[in-house]
Amino acid sequence: MNLILLGAPGSGKGTLSEFLCEKNGFTQLSTGDLFRENISNKTQLGLEAQKYMNEGNLVPDSVTNSMVENYLKEKAQDLIFDGFPRTDDQALALDNMLEKLNDQIDKVIYLDIDESVLLGRLTGRLICKVCKRSYHKVNRKPLNEGVCDFDGGELFTRPDDQEDKIKTRLEAYHSQTAPLIKFYNDKILKVEAGNCTPEELYNRVVEVMGA
Ligand code: AP5
Numbered sequence: 001m002n003l004i005l006l007g008a009p010g011s012g013k014g015t016l017s018e019f020l021c022e023k024n025g026f027t028q029l030s031t032g033d034l035f036r037e038n039i040s041n042k043t044q045l046g047l048e049a050q051k052y053m054n055e056g057n058l059v060p061d062s063v064t065n066s067m068v069e070n071y072l073k074e075k076a077q078d079l080i081f082d083g084f085p086r087t088d089d090q091a092l093a094l095d096n097m098l099e100k101l102n103d104q105i106d107k108v109i110y111l112d113i114d115e116s117v118l119l120g121r122l123t124g125r126l127i128c129k130v131c132k133r134s135y136h137k138v139n140r141k142p143l144n145e146g147v148c149d150f151d152g153g154e155l156f157t158r159p160d161d162q163e164d165k166i167k168t169r170l171e172a173y174h175s176q177t178a179p180l181i182k183f184y185n186d187k188i189l190k191v192e193a194g195n196c197t198p199e200e201l202y203n204r205v206v207e208v209m210g211a
């Protein structure tokens, strides 16, 4: 089964993916993580993506789609698409890619959240350099300050988690990504993603999926 997680920046896509991978055997395909990996490895793709990401803008569809197409050559089943697709063009491209592989998107989980909580979540976020898990300075503290519970990796703040960049990301979400809720109309499962712990959100998602 292939899932898409659709939701605003900070709605909890990455955190929910951790649970679904650990407990339900999915593999996370986060285009944001793939871009960040390319940036830290200083690849051509990373150099291209960096200028857009650091400003909070979307990376062009052609660049993003071909990165996903390459990934799907290795694995195209039991995936969680986290942060992809984000535009109509990407959604159509994904349908084509999966059709060629005789596969499909089964469900789209839409993380519905009151926007007032997003800024606090994102400005307080910390990420592990090694495993990319998300922590939070207040909501989800690591056991030892500054290091990951799982692998001792150093925790860092993403360059796009600054207030002005977050504003741009939210604008991009509203103008380009939110319309996909209509696009996936027949596959959408809407889940309330605010006012609950990550564990509670995971339980809600499992319930609506009927898994
Ligand atoms: P990406 O990395 O995908 O970022 P995003 O969509 O902005 O989403 P985030 O990762 O910021 O939030 P999240 O929903 O994963 O929340 P998280 O679980 O971490 O993309 C970054 C950039 O890459 C884009 O801006 C763009 O430039 C580029 N890009 C990526 N994909 C692209 C595409 N398809 N096309 C074009 N460009 C693309 O949680 C956030 C915080 O809240 C954490 O601190 C967490 O601990 C905390 N938290 C989580 N759940 C809870 C809870 N239930 N209660 C309290 N706190 C919580």
Ligand code: MG
Residues within 6 Å of the ligand: 013, 014, 015, 030, 032, 083
């Ligand atoms: Mg994320």
Ligand code: ZN
Residues within 6 Å of the ligand: 128, 129, 130, 131, 132, 133, 148, 149, 150, 151, 152, 153
């Ligand atoms: Zn880690």
